[in-house]
Amino acid sequence: MLFVLVVTAVLTTFYFAYPNSSNANTGEKTFLSHNGAVIKTTGEVLDPVYSAQTLEFDPDKYLREFNYGRVSKLADGTTLREFTIIAEDDKMMEISPGVFYNVWTFNGTVPGPTIRATEGDLVRIHFINNGARSHTMHFHGEHPGEMDGVFEIVGAGGGQFTYEWIAGPVGVHPYHCHVMPLEEHIIHGLYGVYIVDPKDGRPQADEMVMVLNGFDTDFDTENNFYAANTIPFYYQHHPIQISTNQLIRVYVVNMVEFDPINNLHLHGNLYQYYPTGTDIVPSTFTDMITLSQTERGIMEFSYSYPGKYLFHAHKVEFSEKGWTGLFLATDKE
Amino acid sequence: MEEQKRSKAKLVASGLIPFIFLIVMLAYIVGPGSTMIDLGVPLPELTVEKIDFVESEILVTVRNTGPIPVDVTLADVNDRIQPAAIEPDKHLERFETALVKIPFSWNEGEPYTIGLTTSDGTRFEKGVDAAAPALKPNSETVGFLLLIGTYVGVIPILIGLMWLPFIRKISQQKYIFFLALTVGLLLFLGIDAIEEALEVSSENLAGAFNGPLLIATTVLVSLFGLYYAGERLTKKSSLTKIANPYSVALMISIGIGLHNLGEGLAIGAAIGLGQVALSTFLIIGFALHNTTEGIAIAAPIAKEKTFIRKIIGLGLIAGVPAIFGTWIGSFGYSPFTSVIFLSIGAGAIFQVVIVLSKWLREYDKSFSSTPVVAGIAIGMLIMYLTGILV
Structure with a gap:
């Protein structure tokens, strides 16, 4: 009896102390990681490499997708643009390989759809709240007080509200939920981009939207992940394809919370920068801008030489947590 | 003789009856179909038990010490995400351990913090005051x-x-x-x-x-x-x-x-x-x-x-x-x-x-x-x- 007890105790001790020793090795594999490190292992790789197949949110699609709404003309000739936006707050999204986070969404994605209108258009947004919490839509820009999405709380479970205003001023603006506690509603993903084009338009360009965002997955008021367009390291593995000698226009909006600043550095080039996009004359020619919360602007540049060019936060912590990507510039045939 | 046998059986039965009731009670509380104990959210927990610094690599022994199985999804050094490998695999049952291998050119004598993130985004970390090469048994x-x-x-x-x-x-x-x-x-x-x-x-x-x-x-x-x-x-x-x-x-x-x-x-x-x-x-x-x-x-x-x-x-x-x-x-x-x-x-x-x-x-x-x-x-x-x- 005593002997059996002792043997059991000893075996248990060894199980807890060295439980892995019984696992047989099944051949070593070699992997190349996202930063070029070579990993040899018999196990699995932990590397935020994303393949497009498993992705619920497609940063490539989001990058160049602009929503102009359902367009109609009013009697006085004004263009009416109608949008339907549905808020939800129960979705678990894989925001980095294997990491799941409860995102709160406008039309199912973080960021929400990019809403685009021309200065002077009538914008009408049918907002439906299908979430379990109250939500609103608060647009930066000019509009009447009762269209501000602050005091007109839209109730959970199907509450509705129609926002309406004349688009302006020209520029790139964020929109986001404005229900208290505000930080919680923003960091879960209730934000997006709203672009107002000048009446005469801007020069033809390859246009794209970049929302700089982060996720605090362990709720310690510090971001665990950063990205341009939600998925960490995405554009590092899926370079943004551009052509040399083509004007590139990036609408960039900083939605990172907790960290007072974010920034954007472009390699091998400098860009004309239009803060908030409200002017048609650039204010600086630089390769580095610093952005505070909801600070935004328009970048314009073109590459003369083909090649791979990095863009990333020069707050390197952010880039090492996912906010980094590549432009792949090729000559047009 | 018969008398003795019967009393012995009685003794055994009286010893076992409380156990039977105990099993019935446990089955009622936690058995299939029971919703009685469905309180709160079980939180994952990882414990880093050992960190070894070897040639251009950091070896981390981690154990699932929480109440539920976990998936390790990411490794970081000083709170910066690093590609890594995990052996035998990233899924850890309760009390199971795994070895995380992080390719990293560490500097001797410097402090390091190793972090591991689970599938729900929780990060667990452990610090080392000064990195030193692990002893090799030779x-x-x-x-x-x-x-x-x-x-x-x-x-x-x-x-x-x-x-x-x-x-x-x-x-x-x-x-x-x-x-x-x-x-x-x-x-x-x-x-x-x-x-x-x-x-x-x-x-x-x-x-x-x-x-x-x-x-x-x-x-x-x-x-x-x-x-x-x-x-x-x-x-x-x-x-x-x-x-x-x-x-x-x-x-x-x-x-x-x-x-x-x-x-x-x-x-x-x-x-x-x-x-x-x-x-x-x-x-x-x-x-x-x-x-x-x-x-x-x-x-x-x-x-x-x-x-x-x-x-x-x-x-x-x-x-x-x-x-x-x-x-x-x-x-x-x-x-x-x-x-x-x-x-x-x-x-x-x-x-x-x-x-x-x-x-x-x-x-x-x-x-x-x-x-x-x-x-x-x-x-x-x-x-x-x-x-x-x-």
Whole structure:
């Protein structure tokens, strides 16, 4: 009896102390990681490499997708643009390989759809709240007080509200939920981009939207992940394809919370920068801008030489947590 | 006969019936279809048990110490995401461990924090004060640790045993004093081992193991187990009066041996973790400290016929485990094994304290004579003062 007890105790001790020793090795594999490190292992790789197949949110699609709404003309000739936006707050999204986070969404994605209108258009947004919490839509820009999405709380479970205003001023603006506690509603993903084009338009360009965002997955008021367009390291593995000698226009909006600043550095080039996009004359020619919360602007540049060019936060912590990507510039045939 | 059988069956049944009710109750509470205990959200928990710095790579041993299985999804160094590999795989059942290999050009002497993120985005971290290359088990390091173990464990105890002729020649009163001194020394060592075990468990052992109760259980089980074995041993050999003191000395040696295994683990782990300054102090301190352990072994056999081989044997039983300790501590450190060894050692030491106290009562019924009280007090003081050096 005593002997059996002792043997059991000893075996248990060894199980807890060295439980892995019984696992047989099944051949070593070699992997190349996202930063070029070579990993040899018999196990699995932990590397935020994303393949497009498993992705619920497609940063490539989001990058160049602009929503102009359902367009109609009013009697006085004004263009009416109608949008339907549905808020939800129960979705678990894989925001980095294997990491799941409860995102709160406008039309199912973080960021929400990019809403685009021309200065002077009538914008009408049918907002439906299908979430379990109250939500609103608060647009930066000019509009009447009762269209501000602050005091007109839209109730959970199907509450509705129609926002309406004349688009302006020209520029790139964020929109986001404005229900208290505000930080919680923003960091879960209730934000997006709203672009107002000048009446005469801007020069033809390859246009794209970049929302700089982060996720605090362990709720310690510090971001665990950063990205341009939600998925960490995405554009590092899926370079943004551009052509040399083509004007590139990036609408960039900083939605990172907790960290007072974010920034954007472009390699091998400098860009004309239009803060908030409200002017048609650039204010600086630089390769580095610093952005505070909801600070935004328009970048314009073109590459003369083909090649791979990095863009990333020069707050390197952010880039090492996912906010980094590549432009792949090729000559047009 | 029939009558007897029936009453036996009744006895068995009456013993089993409460168990059946217990099983029914558990099935009702947690069985399939029961929604009674569906409270709260179980939170994942990972504990980093060990971090080794090897050539351009950091090796992290991690254990799932939470109530639910977890998936490890990301590794980071100093809160910066790093590509890594995990063996055997990223899914960890309760109490399962995995080895995370992070390719990283680390710098010697710099502090590092290793973080691991689970699938729900929770990050768990563990810091290292100064990175140092992990010891590789080759003939050079094995020999080096053998030497250290010998300096710390074997030689000081043999030196301590050289007081034997001195103790032999002194009067009965003074001899009692030395026995009491041994009790004091051992009491201190036992408390010291428990404290050490508590420290290891609070620093490196996951809460799921319930460190303090694990230590209490191990100490008491080893104490009563050894006491039981010891009584059997001494009873059987009581025909030859001589064997009695030697068997007590043997129990002391075994207890001290386990204690020294713990000391060896501490030194080995400190060397393994690159805490060189700390390990130098540990070595000097333990060496001084351990000469007193020689006295503890010598005291009970001082009035007996001297068998030089037996005495050296006793010294080796007490000292050699220190060598094994340094090896295990450097090459295969596991906080769980350290806690267990230290606790068994403490239990063994307390068992010897009980046996010696019984002896002392034969000389001093009230346990209050000057040599007994002074011996215990001075024994503890000596240990405390030499212990400060550690």
